Amino acid sequence: GESVGLHLPTLSVQEGDNSIINCAYSNSASDYFIWYKQESGKGPQFIIDIRSNMDKRQGQRVTVLLNKTVKHLSLQIAATQPGDSAVYFCAESYSGGYQKVTFGTGTKLQVIP
Amino acid sequence: GAGVSQSPRYKVAKRGQDVALRCDPISGHVSLFWYQQALGQGPEFLTYFQNEAQLDKSGLPSDRFFAERPEGSVSTLKIQRTQQEDSAVYLCASSLPRQGAGDGYTFGSGTRLTVV
Numbered sequence: 119g120e121s122v123g124l125h126l127p128t129l130s131v132q133e134g135d136n137s138i139i140n141c142a143y144s145n146s147a148s149d150y151f152i153w154y155k156q157e158s159g160k161g162p163q164f165i166i167d168i169r170s171n172m173d174k175r176q177g178q179r180v181t182v183l184l185n186k187t188v189k190h191l192s193l194q195i196a197a198t199q200p201g202d203s204a205v206y207f208c209a210e211s212y213s214g215g216y217q218k219v220t221f222g223t224g225t226k227l228q229v230i231p
Numbered sequence: 232g233a234g235v236s237q238s239p240r241y242k243v244a245k246r247g248q249d250v251a252l253r254c255d256p257i258s259g260h261v262s263l264f265w266y267q268q269a270l271g272q273g274p275e276f277l278t279y280f281q282n283e284a285q286l287d288k289s290g291l292p293s294d295r296f297f298a299e300r301p302e303g304s305v306s307t308l309k310i311q312r313t314q315q316e317d318s319a320v321y322l323c324a325s326s327l328p329r330q331g332a333g334d335g336y337t338f339g340s341g342t343r344l345t346v347v
Contacts, residue, residue, distance in 0.1 A: 161235075161322050161338030162274065207273050216262065216286065217326065219336070221273030 130228045137195040139225045141208035144189060148210035152219065153182055153193045156205045162221075165193070165206075169213070195227075203229045233257070235339035237323050243345045244313045252308045252342045256325030260337075263306050265298055266322040268341070274322055280306060281328075313346045320344070 131137045143151070149170040154162035168175045168182045168191075175182050181194040191208050205224045211217055236255040244250050256263050261282055266274035267290075276290040282303035291298070295314075300306040310317055320341040327335065 160340050161324070163338070164334045164336065167334070209273075216279060216281065217335070218264070218276055218279060218287065219274075220276065221266075223273050224271070 127223070128226045128228065130230060131198050132230050133198060133200060135198055137193075137198045137202070137227060139193045139195075139206050139208075139227065141191040141193075141222055142189055143191065143208070143210050143222075145210060145212075145220070146189075147212055148220075150211045150213050151182070151184060151191055152209045152211065153180075153191075154207045154209060154221075155202075156207065156224070158204075162207060198227075198229050200229045200231055203227055235323055235325055235337050237321075237339035237342050239342060240340065241343050241345075243347060246313060246315060246346055248313050249309065249311045250313055250344060252310075252321050252344070254306045254308070254323030254325075254339060256304065256306070256323070257337055258304075259327065260325035261303075261328045262326045263300060264324045264336075265306070265308050266324065267292075268320040268322055270319070277308070277321075310344075313344075315346050318344055318346045 152167045153165040155165050156162045166177045166180050166182050168184050173184050179196045183192045205226050207221045207224045209219045209221045211219045238253045263280040265277040267277050268274040278298045279287040280300045283300050295311045297309045320343045322341045324336045324338045
């Protein structure tokens with residue numbers, strides 16, 4: 119079925135550098151996109167979201183970009199810190215439904231001190 | 232408690248055993264979801280409840296999987312005759328009605344099931 123996927127399974131960055139995690143989605147009906155962070159032994163934790171009527175949204179140290187033309191999402195983390203080390207998932211949903219979320223396979227972010 | 236509570240945190244089952252996994256959602260959260268997360272993969276949807284009604288069970292992988300939420304609060308995911316391919320982390324999430332899947336969702340820490 120249609121799903122959300124990621125380009126890079128593992129990303130290593132130096133502490134203080136910016137990180138960019140990419141994601142491709144394929145379901146044209148999805149109109150709501152979310153980035154989650156998952157640490158070992160924990161459930162996914164919401165980071166930031168974006169609706170399909172936007173192409174950029176900023177949070178604290180994080181920015182999500184949405185390119186609907188090529189069905190691409192990215193998560194940018196500024197000044198990456200050791201506490202950012204985790205697996206990051208992009209996910210998609212449809213606001214007209216009951217908020218079922220479809221996750222991608224994840225990118226592991228390793229921050230090098 | 233303030234979060235979604237799942238128990239047990241770890242479960243080891245012999246192949247063929249039945250298991251029951253429990254989810255205590257946040258009080259007042261009408262919507263409840265179960266997800267299955269295989270090692271190194273993203274969570275995959277299993278089933279959805281609105282109060283006690285199971286409105287979507289399209290993600291349950293076989294008829295060995297059964298979920299219930301009889302009083303609209305605590306939910307139990309039951310797996311009969313467990314197989315090795317059932318080994319995964321089972322995550323529960325809850326939300327208020329009409330809340331977005333982003334910060335409206337709260338996930339529990341999951342139950343790690345290992346079938347030997």
